[in-house]
Amino acid sequence: MEMLGIGISAALAIGLPALATGWAQSRIGPAAAASLTERPELGVTAILLIAIPETMAILGFVVAVLILMRGG
Amino acid sequence: MIVSMRKVRILGPRARLTSVIGALQDGAIVHLCEPSLETPITGLRLTAQHIRHVAHVEAALDDVEEAVARLACESAAGTNAELAVEDLAREVRLARRARRAAVALTGERRRLEEERTRLKHLDRAVEAFERMGIGAIGRATRTFFLVLSQGVGEGAARLELALSEAIGTAFTLQTEPLPGSELAVALTVSLADADRVEALLPETGVQELELPEIFEGAELVSGFRALRERVAEIDEELVRLDSRRRRLGEWLWPGLRRARCALNDWLAASDVLKLAAATPHFFVLEGWLPESEREALGRLLADREGERIVIEDIAREDWSARDVPVAIRNPRIFRPFEVITQRLPLPRYGTMDPTPFVAVFFPMFFGLILGDLGYGFMLGLLALVGRLRSSEEGLLRSLSEIAATCAVFSMTFGFVFGELFGDLGQRLFGMQALVFSREDAFIPFLALSVAIGFVHVVLGLVLGALTSMRSDPRESVGRGLAAVMLVLTAMMLLAAVNVLPEKFFTPVAVALLLAFPVLVAVEGVIGAVEFVSRLGNILSYARIMALGTASVMLAMVANEMVGTLGGAVVGVVFATLFHLVNFGLGVFSPTVHALRLHFVEFFGTFYSPGGQVYRPFRHWRPADVSTPQSV
Structure with missing residues (x-):
């Protein structure tokens, strides 16, 4: 039972931030694509903007690993 | 790393200003700026003759650019190193002649292309009339060649109804569908009814197809043949024109390149005059350069102008960091x-x-x-x-x-x-x-x-x-x-x-x-x-x-x-x-x-x-459209 709780916690720790990241990127992506049609030189900036929300998923991943390691 | 810069003031006899500007342009190390003088020396006043010259040179540069664009002859071959303003008038004449030749060539090409487009547009309809078997334009009859662009069946039916009401059954109507929603229609009537039918067509919203001159008085079949031959002729003529344009471009490009550089150099030097302050006896120019180039500037002006030109270093306390142009110079590895x-x-x-x-x-x-x-x-x-x-x-x-x-x-x-x-x-x-x-x-x-x-x-x-x-x-x-x-x-x-x-x-x-x-x-x-x-x-x-x-x-x-x-x-x-x-x-x-x-x-x-780019005053080159930061 304890293992189940740890597994669910780890899954939530990575799953929820990943969903949030996906939602944020779905908003940034079209805006970046629209900007690129008018100013192609903003390519690097666009990629960086899209990469920014990934912090949530990455930190979520780190927390999930910590939960699994501490719990397991 | 950001290169350490120094601000200098260049002073000399008024009569040497143009020659000093030429030396600075050759040296390509000083980023010129407006003088920050406390004494009331005004900027140089440009004469009416100089302003007229600027207008002429700008027009000549437009000629060059138009000729280059029309001849599509720009290539990266060659360097600018040997180019100098030796005979500006010659470059202006060359630019004008090159533009005229380019305009004539491209004008001829456009005329032929338009004719070709018109004939090719007719081609589909002409093919349809050929398939109808219309061989000759009759002596006692007149054939109207029509293309109906409205709904195929509806347009033909309306035309037929209108003709029946006007001239009864004394007409022949042959139709052939065209790709898309168009319909080729050959309407043959007696010469007696021709005028009435001609007046009737616009009323029914139908426009007669305009056949080119080669059809006039000719047998229809030979007209069709002549049309195709003309298209082939135009194609050959276009190839010849392209080849001529290419040869002309290759021949003119070195001259146009030289003219472009010479004219741009002249305009750049003319712009610099606006940055100079002067009295009737002496001039003042100010600019920025990398610390390491200070001696090179001294040598350059001493070699070209002797002792008549003075270079004065402006103290660090007298300028602000936000006014300094920025040059980046990093070791090769970075x-x-x-x-x-x-x-x-x-x-x-x-x-x-x-x-x-x-x-x-x-x-x-x-x-x-x-x-x-x-x-x-x-x-x-x-x-x-x-x-x-x-x-x-x-x-x-x-x-x-x-x-x-x-x-x-x-x-x-x-x-x-x-x-x-x-x-x-x-x-x-x-x-x-x-x-x-x-x-x-x-x-x-x-x-x-x-x-x-x-x-x-x-x-x-x-x-x-x-x-x-x-x-x-x-x-x-x-x-x-x-x-x-x-x-x-x-x-x-x-x-x-x-x-x-x-x-x-x-x-x-x-x-x-x-x-x-x-x-x-x-x-x-x-x-x-x-x-x-x-x-x-x-x-x-x-x-x-x-x-x-x-x-x-x-x-x-x-x-x-x-x-x-x-x-x-x-x-x-x-x-x-x-x-x-x-x-x-x-x-x-x-x-x-x-x-x-x-x-x-x-x-x-x-x-x-927030730094501004260090742009040393130098001879014009095509790469100037970019903004290099590295020196």
Whole structure:
């Protein structure tokens, strides 16, 4: 039972931030694509903007690993 | 690194102004600016004759550009080194003649193209009339050739009804559908009814097809043939014209190139006159140049003008850093990384060019994430191919050199982590990690990533404190204090987990608590907010561990495919494909995230944009359309 709780916690720790990241990127992506049609030189900036929300998923991943390691 | 600049004032006899400007243009080291004189010397007044000359030269330059565009003869061949304004009038005449020739040629080409388009448009309809078997235009009858663009059946029926009402049944109507929704209609009536029908057609919304002159008085079949022959003739004529235009372009291009350079040079020199201050007896010019070029300027003007010209250094106290143009000059080893820092606006003079730091940290982060001997070797091969295929100063050369550095770091960390295509090296050759294995040492890898982030962010804050020390001491103190507080925070955490002796904890915590109100006093509430965000920035470096772990896990999954997916051969094929995919991800993802760590976390601590580009006054060249920062 304890293992189940740890597994669910780890899954939530990575799953929820990943969903949030996906939602944020779905908003940034079209805006970046629209900007690129008018100013192609903003390519690097666009990629960086899209990469920014990934912090949530990455930190979520780190927390999930910590939960699994501490719990397991 | 930002080149140290010096401001100079050049003074000399008024009569030597043009010649000094010519010398400066040849030297190409001084970025001219408006004189900052305290004495009431006015700017140079341009004469009406000079203004007329400017207008003529501008018109001639327009002629050159139009001729080059119309002849499409611009090529990169040749250099500008031997070009000089020797005979401006000759260049102006050449430009005018070249434009006239180009206009005549392109005008003829346009006329032929229009005729060809018109004839080709008729071609489809003419084919349809041919299929109807209309051979000749009758003597006692008249045939109207029509194309109905409205709904096929509806248009023909309406026309037939209108004709029946007007002339009864004395007409022949042949139809042939055309591609799309058009209908070719051949309407034959007696000559007696021709006028009435001609008047009727516009009323029914039908327009007669205009046949070209070659049909007049001719047999229809021979008219059709003549039309096709004319199209073929035009095609041949267009080929001849193109060839003539190419030959003319090749012949004129050296002259046009010379004229373009000479005219642009003249206009640039004329623009510089506006920056000069002068009395009837002497002139004053001011400008910026790299410190290292100061002697070269002295030699240049002494050689060309002798002792008549004086160069005066303007003291540092008399100019502000925000007015200084910025030139970047980095050692050869760092130069490829300028393609990364050029994505940012130019830094202000007196601040820091981040290129050397990017050259160290970017490949390091990349290597830590990819961290595999095999993938690093593959990247090295790609870099080698890129380098072999690139030109000396091209973007591909810079990118391949960056990739080569990243490959070296990836292989180094691969060796340290004991990774060769994931755990393949361990399985085949018994490779062992030298420090820790990324596949199971999550915590040490996380600690290493955050520690690197700590060093990176603190380094940025220290750089920020140093660069703003002169321009904004308050900001400098704020950044320095933030760096100290980050160090104290790190010490406190290390003491809490017993890495440092426990007795450190209390004094460090007290020091941190005391520093906090000082930070708020120096930078305001925003200082406190920024301090917390700096802690977040350091945690953001955990992505190095997360992406690195993901990379090694994917490589291990690829290796697991051998033996689990059908036969060994199938497993090897799938494993190879998976490794290739992982390599693609392994190159893209570290690039994006290492860039992000620099642009967001690192540059945010010290980078001060807003510098203006150092543009030395020099001879015009086509590359002037770009904005090179490096010198």
